[in-house]
Amino acid sequence: MEAGSSNSSGQLSGRVVDTRGKHRIQAELKRLQQESRFLEEELEQLEKMENASASCKEFLDSVDSKPDPLLPETTGPVNATWDQWFEGPKEAKRCGCSIL
């Protein structure tokens, strides 16, 4: 709080300026101005941006190019370890922890 003025006994004159929020408002203003700049940059980028259809094509090409063990139909090559979950146990081992 800033006092407008005070008399000789130290009492406030009645005109008191509240600056409790001043620094916080300044910080928020700075952040908003920064945000404006970022948003303007992004708008500029968007002026030269290609349509979504170009990105969709890239997406399809990416998906089609990779072998996928969880698909019923997939491009190769197939990895022999894909079916390891259905092979019998290679060795019997006791549970390693004594707690559970």
Place this chain on the structure above:
Amino acid sequence: MSVSELKERHAVATETVNNLRDRLRQRRLQLLDTDVARYSSAQGRTPVSFGATDLVCCRTLQGHTGKVYSLDWTPERNRIVSASQDGRLIVWNALTSQKTHAIKLPCAWVMTCAFSPNGQSVACGGLDSVCSIFSLSSTADKDGTVPVSRMLSGHRGYVSCCQYVPNEDAHLITSSGDQTCILWDVTTGLKTSVFGGEFQSGHTADVLSVSISGSNPNWFISGSCDSTARLWDTRAASRAVRTFHGHEGDVNTVKFFPDGYRFGTGSDDGTCRLYDIRTGHQLQVYQPHGDGENTPVTSIAFSVSGRLLFAGYASNNTCYVWDTLLGEVVLDLGLVQDSHKNRISCLGLSADGSALCTGSWDSNLKIWAFGGHRRVI
């Protein structure tokens, strides 16, 4: 400058920002001439078709005595670490179903866990606001208590998610209820960078999830209760590279697409979305229809080609398998034989993509794999 003048400038700046956001939204809509599903349909693509016994539950990992909240696979050797409401981390050999470690945590309120790239350590975090690292070569006492090898302290809110930087055992990223993400040096326990927070532009609400790109480990995505996802470059922490709008509720989960140029999100608004990193475009919305249309999405994972998106929901044991190209649900793991008995809270693919692990409030983890006839084209 007086307070009232400052307040006036603040109001003008707020209006400027809102106008710019509107213009951005309009411009993006103009660029959205199609989405992945319409594009794929126009190309004559048809949905993935699963037979009744193609995707099967081939292992049930039993041992937790409370809800499973988080799981992570090793990059190799098929081990999984899981975190549970029972206050323990369990390390499993997923092939044999055996438990190799059952670590009793100093703070039982755990929310997330992760395996280090070399498989020798596990990290976890939760309501204690700390990320704790345990070495798997440490000896546990009879209670299962293992000494913490490193504590990463500094968040001012709960640790919601943690992930090691791929191929870097010394670096890990956490997300937090304090609205920030932090990149840590595990060897020193110190923060390398803070993303967001009071003096930097970043999320404006709790951050719930992170995902680091496998193809460019300098990039990561965060998802937040402020309904946005943000892309960060770890070399420039002062601002997010891009903010992705669209969701109408908390973004609970984010996951990079396998090629590293796209990512998926899951939200309280009931949808999953696919975004393009380079352009910022929202490429597809995956929205269930009918009953449970707006059921929150708890967790997502892509199959290794990205053709399938697995999504767990906050009701029953629903786990939809989405065909990402056609935007359709092609299977519900909740209806497959031997499915979970309660909601699925976490899921993840093995390193080679041959298995999906799901963790559930029913206290179990399950491993799913393709057991049908595979056609190679």
